[in-house]
Amino acid sequence: MTHAAAAHSAHDDTHGHPPTSTGLDNKKIAIWAFIGSECMLFASLISTYLIYKGRSVVGPYPHEACLPPGCSTPLKAILNIPVTSASTFVLLMSSLAMVLALAAVETKDQPKTTTGEKILGSSKLWLWMTAILGTTFLGFQAFEFTSFVHEGLTIRTNLFGSSFFTLTGFHGAHVTAGVLWLLTLLAIDYRRGLGPKDAINVDLAALYWHFVDVVWIAIFTLVYLIK
Amino acid sequence: MATTAAAPAIPATDSYVGTSGVWSWLTTVDHKRIGTLYLFTSLFFFLLGGLEAGMIRWQLAVPNNHVLSAEAYNQMFTMHGTTMVFLAIMPLSAAFFNYLIPLQIGARDVAFPRLNAFSYWVFLFGGIFMNASWFVGAAPNGGWFGYAPLTTLQFSPGLNIDFWVLGLQILGVSSLAAAFNFITTIINMRAPGMNLMRMPMFTWNAFVVQFLLILAFPVITIALVFLQFDRFFGTNFYTIAAGADPLLWQHLFWIFGHPEVYILVLPAFGLTSEIIPTFSRKPIFGYPVMAYATMLIAFLGFGVWAHHMFAVGMGPIADTVFGVTTMLIAIPTGVKIFNWVFTMWGGSLQFTTAMKFAIALVALFTIGGISGVMHASPPADLQQTDTYFIVAHFHYVLFGGSMMGIFGGIYYYYPKMTGRMLSEKLGNWHFWLMFIGMNLTFFPMHFSGLYGMPRRIYTYDAGQGWERFNLTSSIGTAVLFIGLLIFVYNFLIAGRRGAIAGNDPWGAGTLEWSIPSPPPEYNFARIPRVTSRLPLWDVKTPTLNAEVPHTDRGDRRLDVDVGTKHTGHSHPNPANSYPQQATESGMHIEEATGKSAKDLGIPMPNQTIKPLICAAGLTIMFTGLLFIHEDKHSLAIATILTGALIMTMSLYAWVLTPLEDHH
Ligand SMILES: [Cu+2]
Numbered sequence A: 001m002t003h004a005a006a007a008h009s010a011h012d013d014t015h016g017h018p019p020t021s022t023g024l025d026n027k028k029i030a031i032w033a034f035i036g037s038e039c040m041l042f043a044s045l046i047s048t049y050l051i052y053k054g055r056s057v058v059g060p061y062p063h064e065a066c067l068p069p070g071c072s073t074p075l076k077a078i079l080n081i082p083v084t085s086a087s088t089f090v091l092l093m094s095s096l097a098m099v100l101a102l103a104a105v106e107t108k109d110q111p112k113t114t115t116g117e118k119i120l121g122s123s124k125l126w127l128w129m130t131a132i133l134g135t136t137f138l139g140f141q142a143f144e145f146t147s148f149v150h151e152g153l154t155i156r157t158n159l160f161g162s163s164f165f166t167l168t169g170f171h172g173a174h175v176t177a178g179v180l181w182l183l184t185l186l187a188i189d190y191r192r193g194l195g196p197k198d199a200i201n202v203d204l205a206a207l208y209w210h211f212v213d214v215v216w217i218a219i220f221t222l223v224y225l226i227k
Numbered sequence B: 001m002a003t004t005a006a007a008p009a010i011p012a013t014d015s016y017v018g019t020s021g022v023w024s025w026l027t028t029v030d031h032k033r034i035g036t037l038y039l040f041t042s043l044f045f046f047l048l049g050g051l052e053a054g055m056i057r058w059q060l061a062v063p064n065n066h067v068l069s070a071e072a073y074n075q076m077f078t079m080h081g082t083t084m085v086f087l088a089i090m091p092l093s094a095a096f097f098n099y100l101i102p103l104q105i106g107a108r109d110v111a112f113p114r115l116n117a118f119s120y121w122v123f124l125f126g127g128i129f130m131n132a133s134w135f136v137g138a139a140p141n142g143g144w145f146g147y148a149p150l151t152t153l154q155f156s157p158g159l160n161i162d163f164w165v166l167g168l169q170i171l172g173v174s175s176l177a178a179a180f181n182f183i184t185t186i187i188n189m190r191a192p193g194m195n196l197m198r199m200p201m202f203t204w205n206a207f208v209v210q211f212l213l214i215l216a217f218p219v220i221t222i223a224l225v226f227l228q229f230d231r232f233f234g235t236n237f238y239t240i241a242a243g244a245d246p247l248l249w250q251h252l253f254w255i256f257g258h259p260e261v262y263i264l265v266l267p268a269f270g271l272t273s274e275i276i277p278t279f280s281r282k283p284i285f286g287y288p289v290m291a292y293a294t295m296l297i298a299f300l301g302f303g304v305w306a307h308h309m310f311a312v313g314m315g316p317i318a319d320t321v322f323g324v325t326t327m328l329i330a331i332p333t334g335v336k337i338f339n340w341v342f343t344m345w346g347g348s349l350q351f352t353t354a355m356k357f358a359i360a361l362v363a364l365f366t367i368g369g370i371s372g373v374m375h376a377s378p379p380a381d382l383q384q385t386d387t388y389f390i391v392a393h394f395h396y397v398l399f400g401g402s403m404m405g406i407f408g409g410i411y412y413y414y415p416k417m418t419g420r421m422l423s424e425k426l427g428n429w430h431f432w433l434m435f436i437g438m439n440l441t442f443f444p445m446h447f448s449g450l451y452g453m454p455r456r457i458y459t460y461d462a463g464q465g466w467e468r469f470n471l472t473s474s475i476g477t478a479v480l481f482i483g484l485l486i487f488v489y490n491f492l493i494a495g496r497r498g499a500i501a502g503n504d505p506w507g508a509g510t511l512e513w514s515i516p517s518p519p520p521e522y523n524f525a526r527i528p529r530v531t532s533r534l535p536l537w538d539v540k541t542p543t544l545n546a547e548v549p550h551t552d553r554g555d556r557r558l559d560v561d562v563g564t565k566h567t568g569h570s571h572p573n574p575a576n577s578y579p580q581q582a583t584e585s586g587m588h589i590e591e592a593t594g595k596s597a598k599d600l601g602i603p604m605p606n607q608t609i610k611p612l613i614c615a616a617g618l619t620i621m622f623t624g625l626l627f628i629h630e631d632k633h634s635l636a637i638a639t640i641l642t643g644a645l646i647m648t649m650s651l652y653a654w655v656l657t658p659l660e661d662h663h
Helices: A003-015 A026-051 A081-106 A115-120 A123-150 A159-192 A196-225 B022-026 B031-060 B070-105 B113-135 B160-188 B201-233 B248-280 B287-301 B316-344 B353-374 B378-384 B388-418 B424-450 B467-497 B535-540 B610-629 B633-656
Strands: none
Touching (some): A026 A159, B031 B467, B070 B201, B113 B610, B201 B248, B248 B287, B248 B316, B248 B353, B248 B388, B316 B353, B353 B388, B353 B424
16 A cells, blocks of 8 residues: 555545445445335336236226137237337337437547547437437327227226236336436536536436336336237 | 543534524434434324323223224224334334444445435424324224225225325335435445444344335335325226235235334344443354344345235145245344343343343343244134234334334433433333333233234123233333333433433443544544444453454555454554554544534535425325315315425425535
8 A cells, every 4th residue: 555545545534525435426326226126116016917917807908808708709909019119119229328328428528539429429419319219208108098098998997907007107207207317417418518527427317217228128028028 | 331531521512513493403414413303203203102002002991991982993003003113113213223324334424414304304294294184083094004905995985094095105205215325325434444244233234124125115105006096096906896806905015014024123123232232241242143144034024924914815835835934034033132142141241221121122022023933823823813912922022122122222322312321210210110011011912812802993892801901901001101201201301411421431332432422513523444343342442352353354445455364452453554654543532522524624514404395395295185085176286286396396406406515
C-alpha cells in the first residue's frame, strides 16, 4: 500500500463519504433488491394465472377448447399469437435500444468522428427509440385489450379474464412506469445533457427495463405459447 | 464490570444532536430520529393492541359474558392481531433496524435517508388509516389472516374489509421501501474491516429479515390486489361460483404468513444475541453457526406454509411434505437456543433487566417452539387446529419470543438512545409481572385448547371445563397490564431522571457503544477500523475477546494486505494497521465532544418534508378507493387522482433534489 492511498482514505472518512463496501453504487444494490422483490410479485401473478387455467366455467377461453361431450363445436381461441409475437419483438428491440442508450451515455466524452459513431453515440436518439418502442408495445396491448372486450372478455367475465387482465395489466403498468422514467431521463438530457457521471442513473432505468422485458418473455411463453 | 467513567455531561445542544422543534421531526432524515419515531409510534400501537386484547379477555373471563357483542368481538380480535403484527411488532423491530444498523456497521446513516423517512410516514399513515375504521364503526372483522372468500364482497359487504385490505397495502409499501434501504445499507455501508462475518448478530438477523420482507411481501400484495379487484372491480379470483379455488387465498397468504413469523421473531433473536454475550462476558457461542442458522431458518421458512392448512384436506403427500419441512426448521432454531445457552454456560452472568428478558425469551420461545413441533405433525394438528392450543402456541412465540426480546432490547438500548438509564428497580417489577402475567395468560390456553375450546368464539357456555382456564387467562392479562404500566412509567420518566449512561454502560463489544449516548447526528466523527467481531472489547477488555478470530486478510478499501491470521489480544490488531500511521490503526473510542457535523466538516443530508408529502399522497390515493363502495364514484376518482398527483409531484421534487449540499 502507499502512504498516499492511506492518507486519502483517512481524508474520505472525515470530509466526505467513505467508499462503499462493495465499490458499487448504493442505487445499484437497491435496484437489484427491488428486482428480486418484483420477481416474487410476477411469480404470484403468473402462478395464479396458471392455476386458474382451464377452470373458467364460461368463455371466452385463451386457446382453442372443446366442450364435452366430444368436440362438436370447438371454441375459438381468443389470444392472437401473431399480433402478440409482433409486440414481443418490438419490446425485445426496445431492450436493444436501451443497451445502446446506456452505451451512448457512458461514452459521451469520447470524440466521435464518423456518422456511425455519431448515431451510436446519441443518447437522445436511443432513449427516444426505447421509449417509442415501449409505447408501441403499450399500443399493441391497448389494441389487444379492446379487441378482447369487443369479443366479450372483460376482467369480470371469467377466471381467465380476471387473471389475464390482471397479469398483463400489471406488466403494462410496469412498462408505462418505464416509459415515464425514460421520458424523465430524456428531459434531463435535453436540459443539461447526460454524461458518464449520469451513467448509473441510466443503468438503473436499463436494468428495470430489461427486467420488465424478461418478465414479458415469461408471460408470452407461459400465457400465449403453451396451450 | 467494564464500564467507562461516565462521560462529562455535554448538553444536547441543537448543533450536537441536530435541531429541535416539531418541524425538525417532520423533516428529519436522521436514522436515529426516525428510529425514535418508529419506537414511540409502535409502542403506542402496542398499547392499543394490548387494550384490544384486554377487551377480548374481559369478554371471555366468564361464560356467557356480554361485554362485547359478537360483531364487536370479531372486530376486536381482528384488530388485535392486525395491530400487533403490522403496527406493533414489525415497526418495533423497524425502530431497532433504524437506530442500530448504521451504528452497528459503523455508518453515518442508512443508504437512502429520505426513503427511510418515507417508510416511517407511510407506516404512520397506514396505521392511522387502519384505525380510522373504528371511527366510522367499520373496523376490520375478518381475522388478521382475512381468509377469502369470507372477505369477498358477497360475505363481507361493509367497509370493514376495505379498510383492512387498503391498510395492509399501504403498510406493505412501508416495509418494502425500508427493506430495500436496509439491504443496501448492510451490503454497502459497512466500515472498513466490518466483514460480513464480523457483523453483530442483531445486524445479521436484521439482514436476513430484509430478504424475507422483500420476498414475502409481494406475495401478500398480490393476494390483496386480487381481493381488492374482486371487491372493487368485480373480478372472480375468489368467486367459487366462477370456478375459483377456495384455497388460493390461503396458499398466497401463508406463503407470506409463515416467513412473516420469522420477520416478527428474528429481530428479537438478534437483540437477544446482543444482550446475552454482553451480560455473560463472553463472545457469542458459535457465531458462524448462528449466522448460518438464521439463513437456514429464513430459507426453510418459505417451504412450510401449508402447515397452516392441514385441516383443509390437501392429501397425505402434501401433508407429509409440509409436516417434515416444518419439523426441519426446529433444527436451526434449536441450534440458536443451544448457542444462547452455551454462551451463558461458564460466563459471569449479570442479571440486568435486559438479561432477564433475554433469558425469558430463550425459555418461553422454547415452549412455543415445542408446541409448534407438536402441530407440525398433521394428525396432532387436526386435534389442535382452530383451538386455543394454537393461540397458546403463537403467543409463546410472539409474546414470549418477539416481545420479550424487544423489551430486553429496549432496556439494553434505551441508554444509547437517550443517554440515560431506565430504572433497574422498576425494570425488575416490570419483568416479573410480565413474565408471570404472560405465563398466567397463555399457559392455561394449552389446556382450554386441548379441552376443545375453539378460537374466535365471542362467548361460551358453562360446564365444558373451560371456566377456570379462561378466568386464569384473564387474570394473567390484568397482571400483564400492571407490568406494562410500570414499563410506560419507567420509559417516560427515565428520559429526564435516569442515571447518565455514558458511552458504554454495559461493557459491550460492538461499535454502537464506542460513541457517545445519545450519538451525535453524524454517529462517528471518524469511521472506525473494525478489528474483530467485538471491536470494542479489543480496545477495552481484550482478554474477553481472545478466542474470537481477528483479521486474517486485509481490507481492500484500506489497501491493507495481510495474509496471516491473528488471534488473541494483540492490540492494536496489525492487520488493520497503517504501517506509516500507527495512530490511525485499529479501533478507537469517541468521547462526547459537542461538535456538530459542520464543525467537523462531515456532510449531512438535508432535512426535507417531501417524503412526508409523498407518503400522504399515497395514503390519500388509497383512501379514495373507499368511496367506491359508498357509491360516490366521482369523489373516489377525484381523491385518487389528487393523491396520485401529490405523490408523483413530491416524488419528482424529491428525486431531483440532491440529498445534500454540494461539498
Ligand atoms: Cu407457519
